[in-house]
Amino acid sequence: MDPFCNICFKNYQAAKCELFCTDCQHVLCQECLKGRDFCGMCNKKCRLMKISNTMPQNMKKFFTDVRPELTGVIKIVKFQDAQRAIGANHAQRILKEYYDSKRRLEAIKKEYDELGKEFAKVKQEERSSAGSNRGSFSTLRTPQSSVSGNSAGTEKKR
Numbered sequence: 001m002d003p004f005c006n007i008c009f010k011n012y013q014a015a016k017c018e019l020f021c022t023d024c025q026h027v028l029c030q031e032c033l034k035g036r037d038f039c040g041m042c043n044k045k046c047r048l049m050k051i052s053n054t055m056p057q058n059m060k061k062f063f064t065d066v067r068p069e070l071t072g073v074i075k076i077v078k079f080q081d082a083q084r085a086i087g088a089n090h091a092q093r094i095l096k097e098y099y100d101s102k103r104r105l106e107a108i109k110k111e112y113d114e115l116g117k118e119f120a121k122v123k124q125e126e127r128s129s130a131g132s133n134r135g136s137f138s139t140l141r142t143p144q145s146s147v148s149g150n151s152a153g154t155e156k157k158r
């Protein structure tokens with residue numbers, strides 16, 4: 001970017017005059033400064049730095065077109081954002097899978113607990129029925145054994 005005096009608009013390249021950059025962010029030529037450290041744009045005392053190839057790199061940047069560099073940076077930022085989004089999607093998917101698994105596990109646990117209760121209930125019923133039928137246990141067993149196999153056959157023959 002070609003600097004120019006902000007007051008008389010003399011171009012550095014065209015006029016070959018000395019231009020100065022001020023700490024109030026203005027560019028002034030030697031003629032407009034009239035040998036003073038006074039900014040005609042702000043009407044304030046200012047610090048000056050001569051614009052030249054020997055000025056510090058961080059100051060040179062102000063007169064260098066950074067747009068091509070910026071386009072590259074924007075590409076990099078877009079790429080990195082896309083990468084982050086892919087990573088975030090993956091993390092989200094993993095998290096969803098974790099919660100789904102947890103939910104399934106809880107459902108299974110609940111089912112298991114209910115089965116356990118059912119089982120305990122059946123066992124309790126079995127035990128109490130066995131206790132109350134203790135006296136007639138042998139008579140209860142007799143018809144059962146008569147149904148099975150040979151005994152049933154022998155019963156038929158009789």
Ligand SMILES: [Zn+2]
Binds near residue numbers: 007008009010033
């Ligand atoms: Zn000027």
Ligand SMILES: [Zn+2]
Binds near residue numbers: 025026041043046
């Ligand atoms: Zn100024």
